[in-house]
Amino acid sequence: MATLLRSALRPLRALGGRRGPAADVWLRGARHGAGLLYPGHIPTSPLQKALLAAGSAGMALSNPYRHDMVAVLGETTGYYALKFLRDQMRKDPEGAEILQKRPRISLSTLDLDKLRSLPEGSLGQEYLRFLDVNRVSPDTRAPTRFVDDEELAYVIQRYREVHDILHTLLGMPTNLLGEITVKWFEAVQTHLPMCILGALFGPVRLSAQSLQVLISELIPWAVQNGHRAPCVLNLYYERRWEQPLRALREELGITDAPTCMSGAWPRP
């Protein structure tokens, strides 16, 4: 009986279940400095990643204000998509430079005065206006914790920081409709499971009228632009603050947003 049970437990052991301090060196050592790949890294076993993915998906759906759950979902399910994104970045010269230099967008790294002094219609000006109008800040992005590769951790961090710039590029506000539209664009561009799930399940909370607008106009527009534009993570935005937004949109092939959203956020 005991041997049967022990053999039943062997696959459980493979899932990463470990015992107290002696046998738990994998977890213990990793947590306290030895196996950490980057600050804030929490190593997780495959079972933990699966449970986190399921739990965070459920929690994000039931409580949309839990942005940290969306972030966790992205980290635990995005392994292959992040590798694809990283390879895309490596192939492009500007993207490879980003991977090498690892720039970060946060209130401490942005020169707000310089951005404010830029001419009307430039990317920097519009980005600041977007932050002010929607009352968001680039510092509210959660740091990466559950990605087990240091370069991929940077890629997903960059993706999160570029998200607000995508809002600016697409001209989408931060209400539910705008966020879902951006998610569709990102899903086509990055193939991240979190974006795909968000794009498919986000509309559950919409009213019938908004759903109508979404399906008829916004989704086709977002998908078209997503296919047409090159990988948006390959742009070194920190060097392009002075570039006029219109010119950048033309470069990427992004058309103007459908008229239903034009009143939501004043554009030049």
Next chain:
Amino acid sequence: MATHRSCALWSYCGRRWSRMMRCCRLSGLCSSWPSDPLGARHLSQEKPATETHFGFETVSEEEKRGKVYHVFESVAKKYDVMNDMMSLGIHRIWKDLLLYKMRPFPGTQLLDVAGGTGDIAFRFLNYVQAQHKGKQRRQLRAQQNLSWEEIAKKYQNEEDPLGGSRVVVCDINKEMLKIGKQKARAQGYKAGLAWVLGDAEELPFDDDKFDVYTIAFGIRNVTHIDQALQEAHRVLKPGGRFLCLEFSQVNNPLISRLYDLYSFQVIPVLGEVIAGDWKSYQYLVESIRQFPSQEEFREMIEDAGFEKVTYESLTSGIVAIHSGFKL
């Protein structure tokens, strides 16, 4: 054979030594005495930077106190929800069993240390109230004619519904006490309840004050467990009872494996999803592993001066209730 006897002699000397130490500390003669051979405490004059454990990490003793404070500050709001989720509601049964073991009588003065959100205190009040009501009903049945004074008193509600029992909830963490007070207000507990901010290693109470001292799931977070035990001994009346409900070592190897799997794989994930805090719950499961076994803890309680120390393991040893008397 010789070593056996010398060991027993040594531990006997050690115990008497630590008791003398305590008396001398109280009378202020500590500077002339060398430190305790059992290494239990250092004198206030010399404070070497001793290290202790914080989960599986090694930290200095001052750091541990601050870190534990931060852990409970951040988990306070979701503490009860997480307890229910992690133990699937079984923690309620454990706490009920603690009360059952305590069998308080009307007039009991209870000190609940590390009792932040008030679970034990509320159960105590319910128990004592129910007991008092039962007693009244028995009185009525026994003597059908009440005097007019007794009837008047009943109508004026001058009778103490708790029969003289009082509970003091003491916790080192302000957030936990805040949540406890909110709960008390929401559930309507007012009489017989006091909330005190205090450190288990240095209780703000006089000697010989309480009938029962409880500490539920709190003592493993204390930096110097032996000091907390000695304080417990000090504030209890002679004849008082010490009760501790704490996570302990599982005695069944199969259940131990499953328990470890559940603790290390599932609980931090639950903490992240429900409370948005992975690290606090990682600390929780690690601190459980660092706590001494049932027998070791029993010996520590005996060293503090308690007698008739026994323990009862619940749920195959996942938790244990230790009980000792100050005689």
